[in-house]
Amino acid sequence: VGRRILKYAILGLLSKRDMSGYDITNEFKQAIGQFWSAKHSQIYVELKKLLEEEAISQYVEMAGAKLEKKMYRLTSNGESELHEWLVKPDEKVETEKDVFALRLYFLKDIAKDEISPLFDYQLSMKYEKIEYLKEQLEILFGETSDPVKLDTASLGHYLVLTKAIAREESYAQWLEDSLTLITQHHFHKGETD
């Protein structure tokens, strides 16, 4: 049984405003989907469970003359569940899958001239991501002279974005350093083996 993080992602989204299933799916295609992905089908399964648990309620809104839109709203029950989860220490997360780490672990089976292309590719991906993240930061917060003055919701978004930039920049630095180390290592081995 999974830990149903999606449950809390949906409750969190509904704490901003009432939404239809379509609205929620759309949110997962935007900022939140950058670090927490969810499929349309998963979302609808979760919404059904949340209704049964009375963490959310449903009502119908008229969208146009004949089109009925099912809207979801956080209940007070759902609100306290969300808050409880937000401040609860993380349970142990299952080990992440890191393909690059797995390859590195078997470094001895990679030929010398095959290693730097691997790192170069990884680096180019990182720099692309860093550029994208900094663009986002500029678009969303470029006007912000002092993050301390942001409203709480924006501050949360700001922190997630700057966390991502810190992580990717540190990863890129590690890639650069490791590439240097590997180059020196092979040079060294070449002389002594």
Ligand code: FER
């Ligand atoms: C955003 C763009 C990217 C954002 C987050 C990310 C929260 C990326 C996060 C990550 O890679 O961890 O607007 O907003």
